[in-house]
Amino acid sequence: MKLYELVGTDRTQGFSPYVWRTRMALGHKALPVEMVPLIFTEIPKLDFCTAKTVPILEHDGNYITDSWDIACYLEDNFPDRPSLFGGAAGKAYASFFHFSSFYTLVIPLFQALAYDIFTCLDDRDREYFRRSREARLGKSLEAAHDRQSENLAIFHKQLWPCNSILKAQDFLSGDHPAYVDYILYGLFQWARGVSSVTLVNADEPLYHWVRRMDNLFGGLGKVIRPRG
Ligand SMILES: N[C@@H](CCC(=O)N[C@@H](CS)C(=O)NCC(=O)O)C(=O)O
Structure with missing residues (x-):
């Protein structure tokens, strides 16, 4: 594979x-x-x-x-392996989060990170990324970067359902992680890989959830080193 x-x-x-x-x-x-x-x-x-x-x-x-x-x-x-969804209702929950998180979380985080992504790119990608992403942003990468803290604040505000759920359970999917958790964790890995921004504070349930996610599967997610 x-x-x-x-x-x-x-x-x-x-x-x-x-x-x-x-x-x-x-x-x-x-x-x-x-x-x-x-x-x-x-x-x-x-x-x-x-x-x-x-x-x-x-x-x-x-x-x-x-x-x-x-x-x-x-x-x-791979039906004999642990389930990613936990049945039809879990699949519907994951599908809902897959779609709803696009506008609530992916877009504001993209706007916050676009310039930082650019700084990580191979030289051969820079012209393509600038052209395609500036068209999408409707502004220059630098102008988007000037609004980074505003976009991070929008992103953070939209995390409230996740923080609320995680007050009562360890993972968005319950006692054990599943695909909904991986959708959200992907966003944290994105930010960690390209930027030094802080997405959540140490007093939030999501902060502790990220640490739990980092430790899954032999610490798989920790291959991404925080950018200083
Ligand atoms: N709907 C797709 C979206 C994947 C996607 O947007 N991937 C980005 C990287 S995060 C990509 O490959 N972009 C290529 C490009 O923009 O040229 C999925 O969920 O797999």
Whole structure:
């Protein structure tokens, strides 16, 4: 099994939030995987599939090219391993969070991190990233960076349901982590890999949840070193 991921100048520091969902899902299922690092501009040049984004999972001649589809593929193809969703209701909860977190969490965090991501990139990616992301932001990377603290505050405000849930349980999925936790953890890994920003404070339940997540699967998430 191979997982194609996204890196910058440091090929050990894969920073895609979507790839991190999949990495954690593979850890959950205890499936060994070979990581294949790519930079942005290498993705469209792959000759075996037409995917424009990572993660891409290669398994038994299949290429699955979307993080949600990969989670469903792993759940369907490895039913004897621990479940990522815990049944139909858990799958619906994960699907809801997958969609709802896009506008509430992914977008404000992207706006906060866009410039920091740029600083991590291979030189060959910089022109592409600046052009495509400035079009998406509607402003320059530098102008977005000037509003970093405002966007982090928006992101932080939207975390309140997660902090509320985690007052009563260790994981968003209950006593044990599952795919909903991996969706959120991917965002924390994204920020950790590209930026020195602080997302939550030590007195918040999410702070302790991040530490619990970091320790899963032999400390898998700790391969991402905080940027000083
Ligand atoms: N819906 C996709 C989104 C994946 C995605 O946006 N991946 C980004 C990296 S975080 C990517 O590969 N972007 C390539 C590009 O923008 O050129 C999924 O969940 O897998």
